[in-house]
Amino acid sequence: METCSAAGEPAAADDLCLEQSMKCSHCQEPGATLGCYNKGCSFRYHYPCAIDADCLLNEENFSVRCPKHKNKMVKGSLSTEQSERG
Ligand SMILES: [Zn+2]
Ligand SMILES: [Zn+2]
Numbered sequence: 001m002e003t004c005s006a007a008g009e010p011a012a013a014d015d016l017c018l019e020q021s022m023k024c025s026h027c028q029e030p031g032a033t034l035g036c037y038n039k040g041c042s043f044r045y046h047y048p049c050a051i052d053a054d055c056l057l058n059e060e061n062f063s064v065r066c067p068k069h070k071n072k073m074v075k076g077s078l079s080t081e082q083s084e085r086g
Pocket of ligand 1: 024025026029032045049
Protein backbone atom coordinates (compact mmCIF):
# COMPACT_ATOMS: atom_id res chain seq x y z
CA MET A 1 0.00 0.00 0.00
CA GLU A 2 1.37 3.33 -1.01
CA THR A 3 0.73 6.38 0.99
CA CYS A 4 0.58 9.62 -0.84
CA SER A 5 -0.31 12.68 1.13
CA ALA A 6 0.15 16.16 -0.16
CA ALA A 7 1.04 18.79 2.36
CA GLY A 8 -2.07 20.87 2.94
CA GLU A 9 -3.54 20.50 -0.51
CA PRO A 10 -6.19 17.88 -1.08
CA ALA A 11 -4.77 15.18 -3.28
CA ALA A 12 -6.94 15.54 -6.34
CA ALA A 13 -4.69 14.44 -9.14
CA ASP A 14 -3.18 11.03 -9.33
CA ASP A 15 -0.35 12.57 -11.28
CA LEU A 16 0.84 14.13 -8.09
CA CYS A 17 0.92 10.74 -6.49
CA LEU A 18 2.90 9.38 -9.38
CA GLU A 19 5.44 12.11 -9.08
CA GLN A 20 5.73 11.53 -5.38
CA SER A 21 6.57 7.93 -6.04
CA MET A 22 9.42 8.98 -8.28
CA LYS A 23 11.51 9.83 -5.33
CA CYS A 24 15.18 10.37 -5.77
CA SER A 25 17.21 7.67 -4.09
CA HIS A 26 19.85 10.21 -3.27
CA CYS A 27 18.14 13.34 -2.01
CA GLN A 28 14.70 11.78 -1.32
CA GLU A 29 13.03 14.54 -3.30
CA PRO A 30 10.31 13.67 -5.84
CA GLY A 31 10.62 14.19 -9.55
CA ALA A 32 13.57 11.91 -10.16
CA THR A 33 13.45 11.03 -13.83
CA LEU A 34 16.56 8.92 -14.20
CA GLY A 35 15.84 5.34 -13.27
CA CYS A 36 18.44 2.65 -12.86
CA TYR A 37 19.01 0.76 -16.07
CA ASN A 38 18.84 -2.52 -14.25
CA LYS A 39 15.43 -4.07 -14.53
CA GLY A 40 13.79 -4.46 -11.18
CA CYS A 41 15.92 -1.82 -9.54
CA SER A 42 13.83 0.94 -8.06
CA PHE A 43 16.69 3.36 -7.67
CA ARG A 44 16.15 6.61 -9.44
CA TYR A 45 17.86 9.95 -9.40
CA HIS A 46 17.84 13.51 -10.55
CA TYR A 47 20.55 14.18 -13.04
CA PRO A 48 22.81 16.07 -10.62
CA CYS A 49 22.07 13.56 -7.92
CA ALA A 50 23.10 10.67 -10.15
CA ILE A 51 26.44 12.34 -10.59
CA ASP A 52 26.71 13.12 -6.94
CA ALA A 53 25.80 9.57 -6.02
CA ASP A 54 28.56 8.28 -8.26
CA CYS A 55 26.20 6.59 -10.67
CA LEU A 56 27.18 5.60 -14.13
CA LEU A 57 25.53 7.86 -16.65
CA ASN A 58 25.04 6.90 -20.23
CA GLU A 59 24.42 10.06 -22.17
CA GLU A 60 23.70 8.13 -25.34
CA ASN A 61 20.35 6.91 -24.17
CA PHE A 62 20.08 8.90 -20.95
CA SER A 63 20.15 5.84 -18.79
CA VAL A 64 21.74 5.59 -15.42
CA ARG A 65 23.14 2.76 -13.39
CA CYS A 66 23.11 3.05 -9.66
CA PRO A 67 26.41 2.45 -7.83
CA LYS A 68 25.19 -1.02 -7.01
CA HIS A 69 24.62 -2.04 -10.60
CA LYS A 70 27.28 -0.13 -12.42
CA ASN A 71 29.82 -2.56 -11.04
CA LYS A 72 28.14 -5.34 -12.96
CA MET A 73 29.63 -4.13 -16.18
CA VAL A 74 33.23 -4.22 -15.18
CA LYS A 75 35.56 -5.04 -17.99
CA GLY A 76 37.02 -8.50 -18.17
CA SER A 77 33.98 -10.61 -17.56
CA LEU A 78 32.20 -10.78 -20.87
CA SER A 79 29.21 -12.88 -20.05
CA THR A 80 26.50 -13.45 -22.60
CA GLU A 81 23.32 -12.13 -21.18
CA GLN A 82 20.37 -12.46 -23.45
CA SER A 83 18.47 -9.71 -21.72
CA GLU A 84 19.67 -7.01 -24.04
CA ARG A 85 16.75 -5.42 -25.70
CA GLY A 86 16.09 -1.92 -26.66
ZN1 LIG B 1 17.84 14.01 -6.18
ZN1 LIG C 1 20.34 -0.25 -9.71
